[in-house]
Amino acid sequence: MLRDPLPSMSPRRLVLHGASHSTEIDDDDLPESFYFSPRLLSAFSAKHRDKQPLEQHHRRLLQMASAAIPIIHRYDVNGERRTSEVGSPPTMMSATSPKRPLDESHTPKLLKIHDGNIMRNVSATNLVHDLHETKTAPTSIDAPSALPEARVLCLYTGGTIGMRSHDGVYSPQAGYLPAVLRTIPPLNDTAFIEKNFSSSPVKPYSLPPVRLMKKRVVYWIVEYEPLLDSCDMTFDDWIRVATDIRKAYHNYDGFVVLHGTDTLAYTASALSFMMENLGKPVIITGSQIPVAEVRSDGMENLIGALIIAGNFDIPEVCVYFNNKLMRGNRTIKLDNSALEAFDSPNMQPLARMAIKIQVNYDSIFRSTNINPFTVHDNLCRDVGLLRIFPSMSIESVRAFLQPPTKGVILQTFGAGNMPTKRKDIIDALKEAIARGCLVVNCSQCLKGQVDVNYATGKILYDIGVIPGSDMTSEAAMAKMCYVLGKDEWDHETKRMMLQTNLRGEMTVTNEAIGTRELDIIPHIAKCLRLSSGNEVQLIRDTILPPLFCNAAKTNKPEILKKIKGLDVSLRLPKVNLLTAVSMMVSFNGVDLSAALKSTQRDRFAHNGIVTAAANIDFLNSCSSHLMLNNKKIN
Incomplete structure (x- = not known):
């Protein structure tokens, strides 16, 4: 809810200045597309006045400017004019303002x-x-070069x-x-x-x-x-x-x-x-x-x-x-x-x-x-930063959590830890969350992120406190103001958005899900909104090994050369338990030197030569016919 300004707050005044004349105008008289328009600015230049068509607003403002007194007006903090010259009083702004300030000190x-x-x-x-x-x-500077x-x-x-x-x-x-x-x-x-x-x-x-x-x-x-x-x-x-x-x-x-x-x-x-x-x-x-x-x-x-x-x-x-x-x-x-x-x-x-x-x-x-x-310009300022410290009084916590507080950034110890013996503080937080207050847990440390795997951190997670990952307190506070200002979102949506990486402000990880359990399509979809080099590396580690394997299988060394040198793990968990190295030595006689160093090893610590030798025995046991330079092996 936007608040009314203080009685002493004067409305904003806007002054248009020509080379020697000025006039005050009402900001409400201007269409948004007119603001700072060069067509208006150039209209004050005689050289361009005949070249550019002027809309009705331009004509009216030019007439106003031509009749204005020759002075540049200045105003103090309260909107009062500091200097003036003798002349006709200019038109003043409307006393009504389309926007009221959120902060009385504004x-x-x-x-x-x-x-x-x-x-x-x-x-x-x-x-x-x-x-x-x-x-x-045009001058020499305007040359095509x-x-x-x-x-x-x-x-x-x-x-x-x-x-x-x-x-x-x-x-x-x-x-x-x-x-x-x-x-x-x-x-x-x-x-x-x-x-x-x-x-x-x-x-x-x-x-x-x-x-x-x-x-x-x-x-x-x-x-x-x-x-x-x-x-x-x-x-x-x-x-x-x-x-x-x-x-x-x-x-x-x-x-x-x-x-x-x-x-x-x-x-x-x-x-x-x-x-x-x-x-x-x-x-x-x-x-x-x-x-x-x-x-x-x-x-x-x-x-x-x-x-x-x-x-x-x-x-x-x-x-x-x-x-x-x-x-x-x-x-x-x-x-x-x-x-x-x-x-x-x-x-x-x-x-x-x-x-x-x-x-x-x-x-x-x-x-x-x-x-x-x-631009989303509705910000909620009923938020606060609550920093936990040893022997903190419960009265201070309860007073802090009272309405109209709608959002709290809780700054806890280490990896998001809370004193487990302070049941009074836990209960106060639980009551605030029950009445709809959103609480985000951030670490007091400059580096690292909140980890709910610790018992002292999980106790907050269990009562509904939202893990803040590695957000800074500044980012968490701004995000809370932004999310609470989204009136079109319900309470659960706001909770979800506080845990979502909206602008790259946090690292989102889920260690319970390994790469082997991730299907490639949702994994790519989830990682499209990248926020850190670690996430980029994860998607590379997931996508590039299949590309390696396909290039090896289809004998496309040009692709292998392009991928060569990328800092990516070549372990591949879902292609017959084979790595790209194994695939390359198993299909079509691909020249390994085109893409990999001889020291490159797979997930079993085997290089390509060892893998190839092992595969010979395996294939022989299956009565396969192996050829080397058109000669049958064994």
């Missing part, structure tokens, strides 16, 4: 874009749908990366980051922008060409006002960022979110669940030192995030920090002072920046749903 935000010395207030993030129409005449452009939208929410030093103290300053980035050559190729976007109403930024990259990254920065310390981020801010990306989704190849580091892992986890059927990269980054400092990790982090967002097919919400790309819902903040501030303890990075960019494509999580991208 501060409504403006969106701003920086163009030279002017900060333009805009309505949303569908920026520059067809910006190439506003380019200047030039790199194609990848368009990236960068949303700046706040954080250290954009701070400015005042008397040795870092503090955020509106408009500072977009302005300073234009002066940093590795982050902005000024010559390219001037030659290609000189007539654009909103000039973008461009990375210089990057070696081995097939696209040049052109990007736009949109700044939220007020800028926030990440400690002040709320559910409403997550919804705002996700919604802005949705509105701009079809106009960009990727997205970068600049964020403070303190709650970055929470935001990354939340966005990963809210964004359903994501097909483009959303990279969240920040820094420990501001980007404008001589010694800074901010520049490297921003460059890396932009390169990934513009050049790689990684359709996930990721965190990029210190040359590592990590899955967002697997990431935690590990250090508050080192440059390697973030880590993914239970999963290898998706990519590493070395001399070459090394991408682990096998571990990339891809949606198998063919539905279009959408």
Whole structure:
């Protein structure tokens, strides 16, 4: 249920700015397809005004802009105007808002874009749908040999990366980051922008060409006002960022979110669940030192995030920090002072920046749903993290589990263990579960996963606590908020979804089922939603041995050569108890050197030669006729 705002909370104001005029507009007057439209932006340019047809909204806004007073309005946190010039009062926004904040501490935000010395207030993030129409005449850069452009939208929410030093103290300053980035050559190729976007109403930024990259990254920065310390981020801010990306989704190849580091892992986890059927990269980054400092990790982090967002097919919400790309819902903040501030303890990075960019494509999580991208913006905040500790009072536990609590992330010892002698806590949890509260068990350890095979962990499983596998507490909390916000799901469906690997946030294993008991088709179907290298290896171990055997049986050495070198076990449990090695020496005289080393052994520790010799005696005993170079054996 969305809550009413505080009485002091003013509605969001949107201001459209031309070169010398500005006007306030009602966001409800704009169709969604109109947001950040380059047709609107280019309409303010005399050069393009006659070339592009304007819809009714465009005409009305142009008339409003022509009559507006020549001032760029700014507003404080309470929505009050800070500066003004003498002139006709502009039209104010409607007092009603289509969305009410979930969190009373939420501060409504403006969106701003920086163009030279002017900060333009805009309505949303569908920026520059067809910006190439506003380019200047073709130049040498536009030659066929030039790199194609990848368009990236960068949303700046706040954080250290954009701070400015005042008397040795870092503090955020509106408009500072977009302005300073234009002066940093590795982050902005000024010559390219001037030659290609000189007539654009909103000039973008461009990375210089990057070696081995097939696209040049052109990007736009949109700044939220007020800028926030990440400690002040709320559910409403997550919804705002996700919604802005949705509105701009079809106009960009990727997205970068600049964020403070303190709650970055929470935001990354939340966005990963809210964004359903994501097909483009959303990279969240920040820094420990501001980007404008001589010694800074901010520049490297921003460059890396932009390169990934513009050049790689990684359709996930990721965190990029210190040359590592990590899955967002697997990431935690590990250090508050080192440059390697973030880590993914239970999963290898998706990519590493070395001399070459090394991408682990096998571990990339891809949606198998063919539905279009959408954002689920209904989050339940009646959830909590309950960390178990020795001699914990039962009163604290009972108070924590009281309504309106609907979901609990239980942080237990070791592999998900609970004190077995604390029957009072067990009973309190059991009562909460009986009234419909969902409880997920996560380990307090950074590495490893919950194991219900221990008696101290099974006691929780038996009363209905859901094993959280190896989820981080940030991911578990975000997942709980997301699942509880799915009003169309019943209670049992929500329980099932909390145990399901939705976005690669957890490793799902079932040690009770061995490979020999798995039929190949459901096994493949189950493993299509891969979340880790271990799962990829499992499916390889299951599929490749039959391919080996078939290639050996049908005498297709070219297939054997292609499969050669893959890191896969050649044990095959269901093909006559034979391994690929055995099959290869048993059919058609296949040249083993084409595919295997002579030291390769089967499940019985036999190499191909031993297997072949053993098969001769066996076949002879069955009165088989064996031929070698057209000569009968024995």
